[in-house]
Amino acid sequence: MTMEKLENIPHISEISNCGVFSGCRAKRRETFRERSASSDKVLPSIEEAIRRTGLRDGMTISFHHHFRNGDHVLNQVMDVIAAMGFHNLTLAASSLAAIHAPLIEHIKNGVVTHIETSGMRGELAEAVSRGLMDCPVVFRSHGGRAAAIRAGKLHIDVAFLGAPSCDPYGNANGYSRDDDSSICCGSLGYARTDAKYADKVVIITNDLVSYPNAPWAIPEYDVDYIVRVDDIGDPAGIMSGATRYTSNPKELKIARTAANVIEASGHLYDGFSMQMGSGGASLATARFLREKMLEKNIRCRFALGGITGQITAMHEEGLIDRILDVQSFDLDAAMSLKKNHFHHQIGATYYASYLFNAAVNQLDFVVLSALEIDTNFNVNVLTGSDGVIRGAIGGHPDTAEGASMSVVVAPLVRGRIPTIVRHVGTVVTPGEVVDVVVTEQGIAVNPRRPDLAEKLAAAGLCVHTIEELQQKAEALVGVPSPIRFKDKIVGVVLYRDNTVIDTIRQIDEDET
Amino acid sequence: MYVKDRLRRSMMFVPGNNPGMVADAHIYGADSLMFDLEDSVAHNQKDAARLLVYNALRTLDFGKKETVVRINDLRSGLGVEDLEAVVRAGVQVVRLPKTDSAEDIQECEEHIARIEAAAGIPVGTTGMMAAVESATGVLHAPEIALASKRLIGIALGAEDYVTDLKTTRSDGIELLFARSMILNAARAAGIAALDTVFSNINDEEGFLAEATLIKKLGFDGKSVINPRQIGPLHRVFMPSEKDLAKARAVMEAIAEANARGSGVASLKGKMIDRPVVIRAQRLLALYEAGKITDGMEDE
Numbered sequence: 161m162t163m164e165k166l167e168n169i170p171h172i173s174e175i176s177n178c179g180v181f182s183g184c185r186a187k188r189r190e191t192f193r194e195r196s197a198s199s200d201k202v203l204p205s206i207e208e209a210i211r212r213t214g215l216r217d218g219m220t221i222s223f224h225h226h227f228r229n230g231d232h233v234l235n236q237v238m239d240v241i242a243a244m245g246f247h248n249l250t251l252a253a254s255s256l257a258a259i260h261a262p263l264i265e266h267i268k269n270g271v272v273t274h275i276e277t278s279g280m281r282g283e284l285a286e287a288v289s290r291g292l293m294d295c296p297v298v299f300r301s302h303g304g305r306a307a308a309i310r311a312g313k314l315h316i317d318v319a320f321l322g323a324p325s326c327d328p329y330g331n332a333n334g335y336s337r338d339d340d341s342s343i344c345c346g347s348l349g350y351a352r353t354d355a356k357y358a359d360k361v362v363i364i365t366n367d368l369v370s371y372p373n374a375p376w377a378i379p380e381y382d383v384d385y386i387v388r389v390d391d392i393g394d395p396a397g398i399m400s401g402a403t404r405y406t407s408n409p410k411e412l413k414i415a416r417t418a419a420n421v422i423e424a425s426g427h428l429y430d431g432f433s434m435q436m437g438s439g440g441a442s443l444a445t446a447r448f449l450r451e452k453m454l455e456k457n458i459r460c461r462f463a464l465g466g467i468t469g470q471i472t473a474m475h476e477e478g479l480i481d482r483i484l485d486v487q488s489f490d491l492d493a494a495m496s497l498k499k500n501h502f503h504h505q506i507g508a509t510y511y512a513s514y515l516f517n518a519a520v521n522q523l524d525f526v527v528l529s530a531l532e533i534d535t536n537f538n539v540n541v542l543t544g545s546d547g548v549i550r551g552a553i554g555g556h557p558d559t560a561e562g563a564s565m566s567v568v569v570a571p572l573v574r575g576r577i578p579t580i581v582r583h584v585g586t587v588v589t590p591g592e593v594v595d596v597v598v599t600e601q602g603i604a605v606n607p608r609r610p611d612l613a614e615k616l617a618a619a620g621l622c623v624h625t626i627e628e629l630q631q632k633a634e635a636l637v638g639v640p641s642p643i644r645f646k647d648k649i650v651g652v653v654l655y656r657d658n659t660v661i662d663t664i665r666q667i668d669e670d671e672t
Numbered sequence: 673m674y675v676k677d678r679l680r681r682s683m684m685f686v687p688g689n690n691p692g693m694v695a696d697a698h699i700y701g702a703d704s705l706m707f708d709l710e711d712s713v714a715h716n717q718k719d720a721a722r723l724l725v726y727n728a729l730r731t732l733d734f735g736k737k738e739t740v741v742r743i744n745d746l747r748s749g750l751g752v753e754d755l756e757a758v759v760r761a762g763v764q765v766v767r768l769p770k771t772d773s774a775e776d777i778q779e780c781e782e783h784i785a786r787i788e789a790a791a792g793i794p795v796g797t798t799g800m801m802a803a804v805e806s807a808t809g810v811l812h813a814p815e816i817a818l819a820s821k822r823l824i825g826i827a828l829g830a831e832d833y834v835t836d837l838k839t840t841r842s843d844g845i846e847l848l849f850a851r852s853m854i855l856n857a858a859r860a861a862g863i864a865a866l867d868t869v870f871s872n873i874n875d876e877e878g879f880l881a882e883a884t885l886i887k888k889l890g891f892d893g894k895s896v897i898n899p900r901q902i903g904p905l906h907r908v909f910m911p912s913e914k915d916l917a918k919a920r921a922v923m924e925a926i927a928e929a930n931a932r933g934s935g936v937a938s939l940k941g942k943m944i945d946r947p948v949v950i951r952a953q954r955l956l957a958l959y960e961a962g963k964i965t966d967g968m969e970d971e
Contacts (some may be wrong), residue, residue, distance in 0.1 A: 409700060409900060410699070600701055636732075
């Protein structure tokens, strides 16, 4: 066969091509098994993987938080990075837990100089609140983070992603198809964004399974290297067997009221959609909704978000058609993801990105928790009554804005600490998108939603003003002395569109 | 000021030494809140509980709920101090435990009257209820129920009572005599009859069976130890749609007869006797009161 000269082909400049054929790649003759055993993506150590990624001082590295407080990946990788002498890194985790306290040393030693996360707890959060870092920590919602990564505002150089199963080519998942006894975290939704957009991706797994590890959360073409280690996490800290419904009568009372609010709002119709946040009362709301669904003989089209065994049980019962799972909260949820075809794993972008018509925009309602709610309906889920960081934004503002109705459930007071206050310590979700507040002592509807107030009143629900609830709380526990802060800004809170919505200052503990 | 005749389907025990439970007591929809200074409070917590309940009664707003305090019995040496605190704090009803005789009630009433006078509260403001918890008490129930004008009701305390009888709690047969005795004593005196607690909060079926039984016997209500028992209890006491329709039909027939100027009303060819009318009236009143109270749960 004689190949025409390219220039002799009419319109060749308009036809997409890569030049003239010059021969195939060398044909491989090993068996499939032999090829798998010699995959050049699988590296012997984390150190080798770091070296191969080309990590340099000043770069951004990322981790996911699907292992919650049982995560052993982040600390393990950071110890190696520190030992290799890197400095001035930005750590962009989808969230951080109490177990990540060893980061304090890495920050003191200059290994990590900036952090981006959804939240923070424990000793690290305490230290940051006391001014540990020069550069403020950036707090983003899950949707905000996904949007920032996609838009290049948060560029990840190297992602280190723990995975309970991975094959030699990098197809990784949050559970193992072959084995129920190994570590399991269910959905790897937040990690999928990192895998897709990071320059280099390293999967850290304890279970190297044979190709193809289908179904996968992360496809092999997004993965550069794989390291098998013995320990990626503590199963007990990653997830417990099943999130039990609360038996706390106060939480049950709140949950029952929230379910009544949802019914009265008109959002409980055949084919509705919903999301239940974490927290005793919001999870328990599902139980009362279930009773109403059975009574009315209606079904939910889809449940979104962090998924628990309660939601999957309703799916298996035929009450919920589809589950969109960005994060599995318990083992029952993870097992359902594995066995139920219509329990579907989604990534952070699909879930909540501001840049798309994300799944949160299809919600009828979301039930969310709060640390504080103020009389302008602003919600704080990030800092405690002492000003110390002790929470995570999660999908709070994403779902509150996306859903037709956002319901925030919280006790009026927690011990001696009021929940309904004049001003929240930190605005995470602005009052514009918070529609109804449910406490055990009454319901308040945002004056921006007279339509909802009218429907609730028509259903015979007793609606208070938020000021009345605030006054009730104040009558019970009084007015706490104001928290003292220093001038230094230790945290910057971004709204889901990545605009700055609030700042967190260093707490002042000096003797006065 | 106490109210003699009111809805008392549920009387919720609240340990007097638990600030969280005391502050939240009114949110669960119980008709009466009973702050306990007696058996649910350890001996070394008695003064703390008394102080807490005293301050709660003076400062917290329990809405339209009836406030009751179960004091320690007067023989324990703690009861009078309890009375000094709760009467001054303005409790609506004092529940006297382990009442064996009319004299026990009279002794307690004397203390209450003395404290009211000393505190500048009109004498007679504070109501009382008697809890009968022994064989002696059950046998004296008729006199106990008549022992004071302040009495709003008489209650059975079953745990001590069955021990006194040398038996244990079972399907309710062991309480049949005591319940009947107390109920008749209450009705003869024109006061409320209140049943004992059901302790296994996870046995909803058993609770419902007991609640149904005491409603059939004629009790006004029952003590509860957990907010979860309130909803099921109120549902037992709420008249069914069928009974409501019947009662309404009776009242309509009466109204019709009155309009005709006839003293005799009939329904479906049967003459309506006076007891039928009274029962219909009571049932409708219970329904209305219950509907309003349960509807206001969020108040």
